Amino acid sequence: MIRRNAGWLTPVVLAAAPLLGMGWAVWAGGGGADGDFQIATLLARLARPAPWLSLAWSLFAAVSATALATVGAIVVAIQFRGTSFGHRAARTLATIPLPIPPIVVAAAAVLVLSQSGLLARGLAAFGWVSVPADFPALLNTPEGTGLILALAWKELGFLSLLACSIVAQLDPELEATARTLGASAKAARRRILVPLVWRGLMPGVVAAFAFVLGSWELPALLGPSHPQPLAVAVLERARDADPLARGDAWAAVLLLFGAAMTAVAWHEWARCRQ
Amino acid sequence: MTATFRVFLVAALGLSVVLPLVALILAAFGLRWFFPALLPEAWTTESWQALSGGRLLGALLESIGLGVIVGVVATLLALPTGRTIARAQGALQHLGAAAAFLPVAVPPIALAAGLQLALLRAGLGGTRSGVLIGHLIPATGYLSLYFFGIFRLLDPEIEASARTLGASRWQVIRRVLAPILARPVREAIALGFLVSWAQVPLTLVLGGGQIRTLATEVVAYVQSGQDRYAATAGLLLAIPAVLALAIARRSADRTGMVPG
Amino acid sequence: MRSSRAFGWLLLLAGCGGGGASVPDAAAVAVQPWDSVLASARGSTVTWRMWRGDPSINRYIDDWVTPRLLECCGITLFPVEGQGPDIVQQLRLEAAAGAAGGADLLWINGETFAALRRDSLLGGPWADRLPNARYLDSTSTIVMQDFEQPLAGYESPWGRVQFALIYDTLRTPSPPRTVAALASWIEAHPGRFTHDQGFTGATFLKIVLYSLNGGVANFQGGFDESRWEAASSRLFPWLETLTPHFWRRGEAYPLGVAELHRLFANGEVDFSMSNNQNEVTAKVRQGILPASSRPLLLEDGTIANAHYLGIPANSSNPAGAMVVANFLLSPEAQYQKQRPEVWADGTVLDIDRLPAEWQERFGSLKNDPAALADTMLSRLAVPEIAPAWHDRLVSEWRRRIRGQNSP
Numbered sequence: 015m016i017r018r019n020a021g022w023l024t025p026v027v028l029a030a031a032p033l034l035g036m037g038w039a040v041w042a043g044g045g046g047a048d049g050d051f052q053i054a055t056l057l058a059r060l061a062r063p064a065p066w067l068s069l070a071w072s073l074f075a076a077v078s079a080t081a082l083a084t085v086g087a088i089v090v091a092i093q094f095r096g097t098s099f100g101h102r103a104a105r106t107l108a109t110i111p112l113p114i115p116p117i118v119v120a121a122a123a124v125l126v127l128s129q130s131g132l133l134a135r136g137l138a139a140f141g142w143v144s145v146p147a148d149f150p151a152l153l154n155t156p157e158g159t160g161l162i163l164a165l166a167w168k169e170l171g172f173l174s175l176l177a178c179s180i181v182a183q184l185d186p187e188l189e190a191t192a193r194t195l196g197a198s199a200k201a202a203r204r205r206i207l208v209p210l211v212w213r214g215l216m217p218g219v220v221a222a223f224a225f226v227l228g229s230w231e232l233p234a235l236l237g238p239s240h241p242q243p244l245a246v247a248v249l250e251r252a253r254d255a256d257p258l259a260r261g262d263a264w265a266a267v268l269l270l271f272g273a274a275m276t277a278v279a280w281h282e283w284a285r286c287r288q
Numbered sequence: 289m290t291a292t293f294r295v296f297l298v299a300a301l302g303l304s305v306v307l308p309l310v311a312l313i314l315a316a317f318g319l320r321w322f323f324p325a326l327l328p329e330a331w332t333t334e335s336w337q338a339l340s341g342g343r344l345l346g347a348l349l350e351s352i353g354l355g356v357i358v359g360v361v362a363t364l365l366a367l368p369t370g371r372t373i374a375r376a377q378g379a380l381q382h383l384g385a386a387a388a389f390l391p392v393a394v395p396p397i398a399l400a401a402g403l404q405l406a407l408l409r410a411g412l413g414g415t416r417s418g419v420l421i422g423h424l425i426p427a428t429g430y431l432s433l434y435f436f437g438i439f440r441l442l443d444p445e446i447e448a449s450a451r452t453l454g455a456s457r458w459q460v461i462r463r464v465l466a467p468i469l470a471r472p473v474r475e476a477i478a479l480g481f482l483v484s485w486a487q488v489p490l491t492l493v494l495g496g497g498q499i500r501t502l503a504t505e506v507v508a509y510v511q512s513g514q515d516r517y518a519a520t521a522g523l524l525l526a527i528p529a530v531l532a533l534a535i536a537r538r539s540a541d542r543t544g545m546v547p548g
Numbered sequence: 549m550r551s552s553r554a555f556g557w558l559l560l561l562a563g564c565g566g567g568g569a570s571v572p573d574a575a576a577v578a579v580q581p582w583d584s585v586l587a588s589a590r591g592s593t594v595t596w597r598m599w600r601g602d603p604s605i606n607r608y609i610d611d612w613v614t615p616r617l618l619e620c621c622g623i624t625l626f627p628v629e630g631q632g633p634d635i636v637q638q639l640r641l642e643a644a645a646g647a648a649g650g651a652d653l654l655w656i657n658g659e660t661f662a663a664l665r666r667d668s669l670l671g672g673p674w675a676d677r678l679p680n681a682r683y684l685d686s687t688s689t690i691v692m693q694d695f696e697q698p699l700a701g702y703e704s705p706w707g708r709v710q711f712a713l714i715y716d717t718l719r720t721p722s723p724p725r726t727v728a729a730l731a732s733w734i735e736a737h738p739g740r741f742t743h744d745q746g747f748t749g750a751t752f753l754k755i756v757l758y759s760l761n762g763g764v765a766n767f768q769g770g771f772d773e774s775r776w777e778a779a780s781s782r783l784f785p786w787l788e789t790l791t792p793h794f795w796r797r798g799e800a801y802p803l804g805v806a807e808l809h810r811l812f813a814n815g816e817v818d819f820s821m822s823n824n825q826n827e828v829t830a831k832v833r834q835g836i837l838p839a840s841s842r843p844l845l846l847e848d849g850t851i852a853n854a855h856y857l858g859i860p861a862n863s864s865n866p867a868g869a870m871v872v873a874n875f876l877l878s879p880e881a882q883y884q885k886q887r888p889e890v891w892a893d894g895t896v897l898d899i900d901r902l903p904a905e906w907q908e909r910f911g912s913l914k915n916d917p918a919a920l921a922d923t924m925l926s927r928l929a930v931p932e933i934a935p936a937w938h939d940r941l942v943s944e945w946r947r948r949i950r951g952q953n954s955p
Contacts, residue, residue: 022372022384024365024366024368024369024428024432025369025372025373025383025384025387025388025432026387028387028388028390028391028425028428028429028432029386029387029390029391031391031399031402031403031425032390032391032394032398032399032402033390034402034403034406035394035398035399035401035402035403036398036402037402038401038402038405039398039401039402047644089297090297090301093293093294093297094294094298100294100298103298104294104297104298104301107298107301107302107304107305108301109533110305110530111304111305112533113482113486113526113529113530113532113533114526114529114530115485115486115488115503115506115525115526115529116486116488117486117488117503117506117507117510117522117525118312118506118522118525118526119308120510121312121506121510121515121518121519121522122308122309122311122312122522123308124510124810125308125311125312125315125515125519126307126308126311128810128814128816129816130322130323130324130810130811130814130815130816131311132307132310132311132314132326133307134323134324135323135324135325135326136326138323138324139324139326143324145815146323146814146815146816147739147816151796151800154796154800154802155796155799155800156799167304221389221392221393224392224393225393227395228393228394228395228396228397228398229395230395230396230397230488230489231488231507234803235510235803238799238800239745239799239800239801239950239951240799240800240950240951245395245397248397248398248401249397252401252637253633253634253637254633254943255633255636255659255662255663255935255939256939256943259943264401267397267398267401270394270395270397270398271394271398274390274393274394274395274398275390275393277393278386278389278390278393279386281386281389281393282382282385282386282389285385286382318835319835320835320838320839321835322813322814322815322838323814323815323816329835330835332835342610343606343610404641405641405644405645408641408642408644408645408647409645409646409647411647411648413638413641413642413645413647413650414638414650496628496630496638496650497597497628497629497630497634497638498595498628498650500628500629504629508600508601508629509601510806511601511804511806512601512602512806513804513805513806513807513809513810513836514601514602514603514806514834514836515810515836516834516835517603
């Protein structure tokens with residue numbers, strides 16, 4: 015009896031930690047840390063536009079990056095599913111970003127994508143750029159171009175690994191059957207492969223999205239000053255000298271938690287559908 | 289989608305890997321590397337010499353130590369957990385999988401903020417044990433999902449058949465399960481290692497500045513504009529991670545997830 | 549260090565929260581004769597939370613201070629990363645949790661000092677009891693007041709610096725030297741100037757604030773809402789006129805001064821800035837700034853301030869912390885710190901009070917030819933004002949200029 019239920023101890027502890035954190039965030043956000051908890055305080059904080067603006071921008075960046083990475087992963091998995099050297103090289107290259115820690119990705123992105131970065135200097139060598147201002151601003155912009163590219167690159171590593179495994183496990187008969195029934199190669203890919211890979215990839219896409227939404231290192235270095243990405247806003251508020259501003263950090267933390275739990279619920283739903 | 293397109297794609301992928309790598313290498317060895325120079329004005333190995341003693345080596349050892357412990361302990365905890373979730377049915381299984389996913393999906397900042405007070409009360413603030421606990425939570429959650437995937441594919445009948453044939457519990461484990469699980473366990477340890485190796489917010493917040501890992505060193509160097517040190521530490525951080533992944537990549541598809 | 553780290557791994561599962569035994573606080577230790585303080589500190593470890601972001605400073609601490617402390621006083625110094633807001637937050641949380649202190653010594657000033665005093669998180673008074681305190685430049689308000697707050701023995705002065713702009717003599721051979729001239733320069737060179745979102749940028753804004761409002765005298769004597777209203781009504785329109793000519797049209801600001809240095813070194817902007825006028829020397833040596841960089845003091849006056857050492861109220865080793873603070877205040881340590889090839893951080897000692905041989909050595913310190921003359925520094929030095937001005941300035945700037953809705 016104990017042995018049978020012992021396996022549940024770990025999941026309970028695993029879920030307890032973030033839930034505890036959420037409880038603490040609710041309490042501190044309502045003024046508990048200053049000795050005066052009121053739910054109204056927390057609600058007032060959540061009613062301000064600032065954290066929602068940050069959440070909206072972070073969602074925009076996360077959705078864009080994930081969409082880009084998903085398309086890229088599916089393309090790589092389907093176009094390069096052969097065994098030739100070129101195909102294997104492509105798959106390997108696409109998965110390299112996976113183990114690279116986000117802070118290294120951020121540091122490298124600054125070195126490469128800034129207006130005085132390696133890319134700009136390469137163009138300067140050809141004479142197309144004479145001062146850094148000639149190179150388009152990719153980093154620290156509200157459009158978030160550089161940040162989205164860097165996030166997508168990181169996610170591509172993970173998603174292409176998944177997508178390639180899915181393709182490798184597919185029944186080769188499926189595609190062959192479609193071809194004998196008269197479908198062109200392109201149609202076979204589009205009608206059969208892509209939907210199959212997409213369905214298998216869905217849980218991974220949700221996981222990647224959740225990861226990118228909560229990431230701090232990349233938006234801190236590559237994101238805009240305004241609107242401020244949510245994770246960056248949390249840290250800035252938490253360090254403020256004003257206790258009221260510090261309370262705001264907890265409201266923002268709750269938004270992050272909310273987004274995470276939504277992602278978890280969505281992941282489970284996606285997994286059921288597999 | 290023609291062959292030309294494929295070539296273009298491979299070239300783009302190659303560029304996306306080569307450019308950052310070249311930039312990091314040049315920054316790690318370069319002195320006075322300003323626009324529009326493609327190469328630094330001078331070269332130095334000063335930041336690499338810091339490896340032979342002092343901060344960087346200390347942080348490296350700290351990261352390795354934490355990573356190995358997290359990898360092993362998380363695997364030990366996650367293996368029975370994954371098995372339990374796999375054996376569960378219906379809503380219970382969903383709850384179990386969601387519980388395992390939650391600490392992984394929750395942004396590390398939020399997780400750290402929540403854990404910090406609890407650890408301080410327990411007297412573990414700023415200690416290695418506190419940081420270890422902080423790393424173990426997402427790592428165990430992640431590996432639980434990994435083993436959940438493995439055990440889902442494993443036929444429960446195998447164990448049962450062995451028992452009816454007269455094998456003792458210990459023999460079942462040694463003769464039947466161990467050979468099947470040997471490779472996944474090895475890979476799980478590598479994956480758990482990776483989760484801890486790359487972790488920044490949890491170490492920063494729970495370690496209170498006293499626990500310095502290679503990842504937090506990179507952050508510190510980037511924030512103080514020490515690009516050469518940041519690139520050096522960054523290369524040290526990235527290369528073993530790529531190697532660890534090479535071990536893990538063969539069956540990462542079991543979870544449906546791999547850490548980022 | 550490494551063998552102790554290995555040992556630490558063996559003790560891992562035992563956890564290592566702080567000790568539970570009661571420890572005398574800093575004030576109690578301070579009134580003891582110095583010999584007994586030294587004796588109780590011998591053989592102990594002092595954990596020092598300080599900013600570890602500069603390799604030059606780290607080398608001074610790790611390679612020069614640490615071995616000498618071990619030799620003279622048997623103290624093992626253990627520096628850990630920690631800056632102002634993090635230190636305050638950590639100490640607050642430790643107090644809330646009733647946890648033992650993780651740090652024995654703190655590197656703090658201004659803002660942080662005010663916050664810690666407000667929440668009674670600092671131990672003391674103790675600083676006046678240090679033997680080397682007799683050499684302090686006690687007539688200097690820059691040293692003896694921290695953002696207009698009396699030290700009251702709760703922190704011991706360690707070094708002093710002065711704010712300077714940084715420019716490139718090759719790109720900007722005749723730079724603007726007043727705030728007004730800077731404004732014209734910015735308008736004439738759109739996209740070539742900005743400041744960071746951190747402490748250095750805030751110091752720059754304060755200098756502009758003083759300059760537009762008749763000088764620092766207007767802001768002394770504590771925070772005053774009506775004076776703030778008047779002052780900000782001159783500062784923010786000035787900024788709003790100029791920021792469209794900033795880098796990126798003022799829509800993005802570098803996160804910290806490190807990012808600003810990078811922009812400056814790579815030619816994206818033509819000015820950087822630093823709270824330490826001698827930082828240029830160190831950064832050029834580290835290959836981070838071009839060799840043609842020079843510091844520039846604005847004729848309107850630039851902010852000079854000192855940085856200090858404090859002892860947390862929950863420190864477990866106040867005696868050890870005091871011995872370390874005393875050592876860092878010694879002529880020997882202050883001289884080493886001021887050497888341009890080490891750190892180039894100004895001394896808080898009054899040279900005239902030192903023994904003759906030290907007077908000679910300090911006098912012979914040849915600063916980098918690129919550095920500024922002492923007379924100029926003292927002529928243009930302007931003190932810091934109460935932290936409440938700083939907080940208000942930062943939150944208003946975030947709201948009105950950066951565009952983030954803050955409370």
